[in-house]
Amino acid sequence: MNLFTLATRNLQRRKGRTLLTIAGIAIAVAILFSLLSFSAGYEQQLTKEMDSFGFHLLAVPKGCPYEATTLILHGGVIPKYLTTGDLEQARAIPGVSAAAPMLLQQVIKDGAPHIVYGIDPATMLPLKPAWKVNGRFFTSNESRVMVIGSTLAEKEHLVPGSIIPFGPAGEPYTIVGVLEPTTGEDDNFHFLPLADAQRLFHKDGLITAIAIRADDVKDIPSISEKLEKIPDIQVVTMAQVTGTIMNLVGSARVLLFTVILIAIVISAAGITNTLLMSVHERTREIGMMKAIGASGYHIALLLLSETILITLMGGIIGIIAAIAGSGLCETFVRGIIPYAPAGSLAIFDPVLIVECLAFSILLGLLCGLYPAWRSARLSPMEAIRGAWE
Amino acid sequence: MSIITTSGLCKNYRRGSEVIHALRGVDLTIGAGEFVSITGPSGAGKTALLNLLGCLDTPTSGMLAINGVPIAMREEKDLVKIRREHIGFVFQQFFLIPTLTVAENVGLPLVFAGKPYDTVKIDRILREVGLSHRADHLPSQLSGGEMQRVAIGRALVNDPAILLADEPTGNLDSVTAEGIYATFEALNRQGLTLIIVTHNPVLAKRAGRIIALKDGQIDVLPVQECIPPPSGV
Numbered sequence: 001m002n003l004f005t006l007a008t009r010n011l012q013r014r015k016g017r018t019l020l021t022i023a024g025i026a027i028a029v030a031i032l033f034s035l036l037s038f039s040a041g042y043e044q045q046l047t048k049e050m051d052s053f054g055f056h057l058l059a060v061p062k063g064c065p066y067e068a069t070t071l072i073l074h075g076g077v078i079p080k081y082l083t084t085g086d087l088e089q090a091r092a093i094p095g096v097s098a099a100a101p102m103l104l105q106q107v108i109k110d111g112a113p114h115i116v117y118g119i120d121p122a123t124m125l126p127l128k129p130a131w132k133v134n135g136r137f138f139t140s141n142e143s144r145v146m147v148i149g150s151t152l153a154e155k156e157h158l159v160p161g162s163i164i165p166f167g168p169a170g171e172p173y174t175i176v177g178v179l180e181p182t183t184g185e186d187d188n189f190h191f192l193p194l195a196d197a198q199r200l201f202h203k204d205g206l207i208t209a210i211a212i213r214a215d216d217v218k219d220i221p222s223i224s225e226k227l228e229k230i231p232d233i234q235v236v237t238m239a240q241v242t243g244t245i246m247n248l249v250g251s252a253r254v255l256l257f258t259v260i261l262i263a264i265v266i267s268a269a270g271i272t273n274t275l276l277m278s279v280h281e282r283t284r285e286i287g288m289m290k291a292i293g294a295s296g297y298h299i300a301l302l303l304l305s306e307t308i309l310i311t312l313m314g315g316i317i318g319i320i321a322a323i324a325g326s327g328l329c330e331t332f333v334r335g336i337i338p339y340a341p342a343g344s345l346a347i348f349d350p351v352l353i354v355e356c357l358a359f360s361i362l363l364g365l366l367c368g369l370y371p372a373w374r375s376a377r378l379s380p381m382e383a384i385r386g387a388w389e
Numbered sequence: 390m391s392i393i394t395t396s397g398l399c400k401n402y403r404r405g406s407e408v409i410h411a412l413r414g415v416d417l418t419i420g421a422g423e424f425v426s427i428t429g430p431s432g433a434g435k436t437a438l439l440n441l442l443g444c445l446d447t448p449t450s451g452m453l454a455i456n457g458v459p460i461a462m463r464e465e466k467d468l469v470k471i472r473r474e475h476i477g478f479v480f481q482q483f484f485l486i487p488t489l490t491v492a493e494n495v496g497l498p499l500v501f502a503g504k505p506y507d508t509v510k511i512d513r514i515l516r517e518v519g520l521s522h523r524a525d526h527l528p529s530q531l532s533g534g535e536m537q538r539v540a541i542g543r544a545l546v547n548d549p550a551i552l553l554a555d556e557p558t559g560n561l562d563s564v565t566a567e568g569i570y571a572t573f574e575a576l577n578r579q580g581l582t583l584i585i586v587t588h589n590p591v592l593a594k595r596a597g598r599i600i601a602l603k604d605g606q607i608d609v610l611p612v613q614e615c616i617p618p619p620s621g622v
Contacts, residue, residue: 001493001506009488288484291445292543293473293501295466381445384480 003298007305014278018310021274024267025314025360030322031260033356034329034346037322039253041347046245049184049341054127055100055211056220058241059090059227062234078104081206086232090210093226095219100124101207103197107167114152116190118197118207127213131186135160135177143196147177149187166190167200184343267314268367275307275371286375287383296376303375307368308361315360319353391457392550392582393419393442398451400437400605411437413605414451419584421550424577426593427586429602435586436555438602442584443476443553444468456550473502477544479554483536485528485543491515492524495542502547514542518572534565541572545581552576554585558592570595 011018061080084101091099103118121137138145146166148158158164158175166173173192181187198204212227214220220237227235279286286299322329326346333345400412412434419425427435440446441453444460447468453460455475460468472478485494496511515521518538528536537557544552554573558566570592577583577597587593601608 001489001496002500005493006486006489006497006500009486012488284482285484285486288478288480289497289501290469291443291472291478291480292498293469293547295469295501298501379446381440384445384484 003302004305007302007309010278010302010306011309017274017277021271021310022314022317024270025311025363026318026321028260028263028267029315029318029356029360030325031256031263031318032359033319033322033352034326035253035256035260036352036356037326037346037348038329038333040349040352041345042341043246044347045341045343045345046242048343054129055098055213056217056238057212057214057224057227058236058238059086059099059210059212059230059233060208060236062232078208081203081208082210082232084205084207086230087207087210089230090212090227090233093223095215095223096212097215098123098126098211098213100127100211100213101194102209102211103194103201103203103206104208105197105201105203114190115188116192116197116201118192118194118201120194124211127211128186130182132180133177134180135175137177138191138193140193140195142193143199144171144173145176145193145196146173147179147191148175149179149189150181151187152189153178171200184341264363268363271307271310271364271367272370275303275368276374278306279303279371279375283378283383284385286378287380287385290378290380290383299378300372300376303372304365304368307372308364311360311364311367312357315357318360319356323348390421391418392421392423392455393417393584394452394454394457395441396452398438398441398453399449400434400441400446401449402437410605412441412448415602415605415607417600417607419582421582422577422580424574424583424595424597425585426596426599427584427602428588428590428593428599429608432604433602434605435602437605439553439555439584439586442551443478444471473498473547475550477547477549477552479537479540479544479552479557481556481559483528483533483540483560485536485539487528490525490527491520491531491539494528494539495546498543498547504547511542511546514545517545517575518542532565533561534568537561537565537569538572541569541576545576549581551582551584554583556586556588558587558589566592 059082061078061082063080082101087099087101090096100123101120102124105116105118107114107116120140122140125131125137133147135147137147148156153159153175156164158178160175160177162175163172164175165171179186179191192200194207198206210233212223214223224235224237227233286294289299290296326348330345395415395417398412398415398417399410402409402411415434415438427438429435437446441448444455445468447463455471460471463471486497489497492508492511492515495514496506496508499506512521512524515524518541520535520538520542523531523535523539528539531539537560541552541557544554552573557573558569561569566589573583573585574595583596585593585596593599
């Protein structure tokens, strides 16, 4: 038997009250852990997704805000276009190693939107070295052929060789290849030869954006400056895109952190109140313990142990609940944030788990300090008489 | 050989603006191994005296020595050490921890004293107070007399030289109280100094000496005025 045993047993006295306090802490820690996990996961997946695009700059039509640019990267369609003339000017800029044109369009199939990328394999494939295809990739001058993403293929039960009606006129298209999973948005897209896509959607000579790769990352500012001089073009760097997206979700994050802070303050007030009630009820017992040899240090240690046990249990339960409910939480988060990268958003970093448990202990210490201090300095005689003040 | 000596021991309390003179100059010598009853009417100062003798409180003025060591005006940390090493307490309300077993309640002072949790010693004490068969029970499963025996066992576990009891049979029926007193007498025969506050004149007479208090003084002694320290109480 030791003080820890006594602290553990003391928690069993008012089980309902202890469980409610633990539940309060668990909810606060679960929200905190989820937010931090999602925040870290979001940033990591976003960076990964930006890297997977394989280019440094995106040339988009002038007047296209950063928010719209992020939509382009995610398969969104905007009603403004560049021309093949713009593409030629971009390619002529010194330091540009590749400039890959893209035409993005959307078709509705069975009520669901499908994103179509018209690409030039000769320029796009070098930007996507991670792409692996089951079957083959099309060539630039083919028509009525397509490569599709793995998720799309699985959902639509399509394999290389499948023929599907496609486009506004329902023309027969042959699936010549299926991309292996990329864990990015590419898994959901249809890829067509650029010229064929322009024909299919009546956008001859038009492109939505140009993905540009620099020979050297040091050249990005000068290439960007030269691109901006082309009248139709606005340049967005991938760093700007990442920053814009992080800004977009940042406000939601601030709001959530505020909610968590309030939840934690309420929980902390609840714990402190519970402890004060608990020591008030046990004033005579504290007096007895002092009479039989307990020092103020023992009493403070006992109460702090009880508090830390409560908050630590709350922390553990909260983290388990957060991990168990992460799937549901991710669905909710994806529904409310403006841009969600592909892949799992929640990352359960062991360091984060330790940090959240440490936070629980710190919360316990902070909440327990005042009740512990008051109990420790009680006069044994006054305490035996039941006098709390 | 005296184990407790007091001289001119005074204790004042403040209740609002009123000063209560709980003890007014008590001179007392208690020998090692004595069995002393402290009696007197309510408000006579019995509990105040016991609290001072047990180092739960400090005197307003006067001298108190335990084992020849003056302890008046010492800091709380020194008083804790004296309580831990020399004194055992038994209270009227038992004050057992409801979630600890009988054996754990008895062993609790060992934890505070930083001593090993000696189950052999706890078993021996439980035998002495007649509760071996109840070692694993919780206080809620015990009778009033059994709870007080647990409290006595708890008071004995640190091998104190002095056992102080404040109305130890106040919550017990006469038969149970008789059993508790028999236990006290047995402990006294083993050399333990016993100081018991009681209202019960029959039980008080079983002690070797009765100290009667009245209005904060030992009944037969002349009244002394107490001079409070500059800080007041």
